Structures are given as structure tokens and as C-alpha cells.
Amino acid sequence: MTQSFDFNKALAELQSGKGLTGEDGVLTPLIKQLTEAALKVELEQHLGFDPQPNRKNGTSKKTIKSSVGQFELETPRDRTGSFEPQLVKKNQTKLTPEIEIKILSMFALGMSYRDIRGHVQEKYGIEISEATITGVTDQLIPELKAWQSRNLDTLYPFIWLDAIHHKIKENGRYVSKAVYTVLGINIEGRKELLGLYVSESEGANYWLSVLTDLHNRGVCDILIACVDGLKGFPEAIGTIYPETEVQQCVIHQKRNSMKYVASKHKKALMADLKPVYRAATIEAAEVALDELDAKWGKLYPIVIESWRRKWSNLSIYFKYPDYVRKAIYTTNAIEAGHRQFRKLTKTKGGSPNENSLMKLLDPVTDSV
Secondary structure (H helix, E strand, O other): OOOOOOHHHHHHHHHOOOOOOOOOOOHHHHHHHHHHHHHHHHHHHHHHHOOOOOOEEEEEEEEEEEOOEEEEEEEEEEOOOOOOOOOOOOOOOEOOHHHHHHHHHHHHOOOOHHHHHHHHHHHHOOOOOHHHHHHHHOOHHHHHHHHHOOOOOOEEEEEEEEEEEEEEEEOOEEEEEEEEEEEEEOOOOOEEEEEEEEEOOOOHHHHHHHHHHHHHOOOOEEEEEEEOOOOOHHHHHHHHOOOOEEEEOHHHHHHHHHOOOOHHHHHHHHHHHHHHHOOOOHHHHHHHHHHHHHHHOOOOHHHHHHHHHOHHHHOHHHHOOHHHHHHHOOOHHHHHHHHHHHHHHOOOOOEOOHHHHHHHHHHHHHHO
16 A cells, blocks of 8 residues: 655654655655556546456556656556556656656646646646546545644744635635634744634634644643734633733734825834834833824824734733744744745635645645
């Protein structure tokens, strides 16, 4: 039986200095797994259309050379010998870089079946059906579920929580759903994507269920959580992790503040706001906030009131030295991952279902 690709092991190997390519490279078993999965689906389709009585007949082994390394490929056989694989032909012993890219495309672009089929057909003269691509990418679903339910560390010094929205087909139409992302730094100082969750929309109640899931998977304590300005978010965190300090993202707060400021005043108000969040101490920051209030409070009371009301969560980072402040005063760490997500999804329009979206996002989860 083909051994499934272990993403957590691969990540650990990369972090320990192991290369991507070569016979023992991290990518080599991935190429092997996906190639064998594609051949397996090809055989199943062949058996379904073969008019003669026919069935599977084990596998034959041959060494395949590829740009990422050499590996032993197990090619499935049929009883009558009528099966002619198309992705890796019977006498073929070398994968071209283009074929490897297409294999990884099927891995990374789980929902763009029509585009993948058209490109492979045009460039290589190989007919790959949607069922083949689905069969390959569906190999990821058990691994995704295992990844999503894996045990986590008991302590994370920092976590960032944010959501990104994506269109998913539901009841015949595309609706916007929130993909909740939890990124952490473990006690070894390494970033780790703790989970991805899909819900109807972003809200504190659903974040409560996300935090409950983290707790059930072994996370007993979080020192600092950085979040956006969603109402009720700090309270949701406090319900599960009452000792956790919640830092509200200053960048989100700035953006929200500018929504209420006239265009002609934005530049000046932003300049006056900078001494508040760039102050060396919390005392200096509060003096700057008073000065901001004195100058702009009458014109934009809703802006000043928002900063004062949320100040206890906006100012947590002042307790820490500069190198910690840079990490926790904003959710930029998690937004970098969201930019990778958007790069994958921006040309796709929408996903036919949640599984397709998760399969699409899976290849970048280890690089967030």
C-alpha cells in the first residue's frame, strides 16, 4: 500500500535543514504519491469502460527519475494487460519537469479542473478527466482531517487569529464564507498554523467554538492573543483562556478610525495618531491620546471614543520590549498567510464546496 505523505514530518525535515530535492528530498515522496494516485484512478476508469471481464492485478515497479529526485514507482496493472497508462507510459522512466508541475497543479488547484484538463490536453495530448483530478486531490481529504484534529502543544506564547472570506457554492449559488485562521508561535519560536475553519460569517460566537477546539486538542495556555477589532472577540478568548492577554490589532484600529474621517483631514489626523501607538511607554501614549482628543475630539468624537473604549486591549504591547511589540501589536503575521491564500483563489471565482477550498489552501498551510 502506498504510504501517505506526512506534511508535519516534511515540515520538520525542512526546518531541520533537509533539502526539497534529491532522492531523500522532501518533495520526492509527494511526487511519488500523487503520480501513483493518478495512475490508480486511470486504471479504475479503464476498468469501468473495458467491455471485457477485467480486474486489478497488483502493481509493477520501476525506477523513475525526476528533477526533484529518483523514486520507485508502483504502476497498477490489470488482469488482461489492456491498461495503457497515460500520465507515465509503460516504457517511460523519466518524468519531465512539465509533467511534475502538472501533478503538483492537480495537488494545488483542486477546483480548477477545466483549466487543468485543457492545459494538459493541449501541451501533452493527454486526456485527464475531472474524475481523475478529483481522485488525485481527494487523496488529501483524510490527511486534511487528520491535520485539523491533530494534538497541539500545551503552551503557545503568541497566537494570531483572523479570518479571510471566500465564495463557496451552496444550494446552487455562491455565498461568501469566512475561513478562520489560527497561527501560533510555539515555545521553540517557530510559527505553526494551528487550524483552518470554515463558517457562514465571522463572529465572536464562532471564534468561541474555534478556541474550544484548540483547548480540546491540548492547548492549555496562551500568553498573548492578537486579534482584529471584532466585537466580543476578547470576551470569547477570556471564556476559554481567562489568563490570556488579548492585544487588539493596532493596524485594524487605524483603518477603522479612518472610515469616519473626512478625506481632507486624514493625513493630518494620521500624523497626530502616530505618537499614540509609536510611543516608548504607555504613559507617553496616553498623553498623546489626550492631545489627540483635545485637537480632534470635537470634530471626530466617535474616533477618540473608540480608542479610549478599546484602550485596555490596544495597549497590551507597551508592557513588552520592542522585539516583542513588533510581533504582537498587529495581525500582520497572519495576513501574510492570507495573501498567499488570495493568490491561489483570486483567479478561481469560487469553490464548488468546502472540501475543494480546503484542498486548494492545503499546499500553503505549512508555509504560512
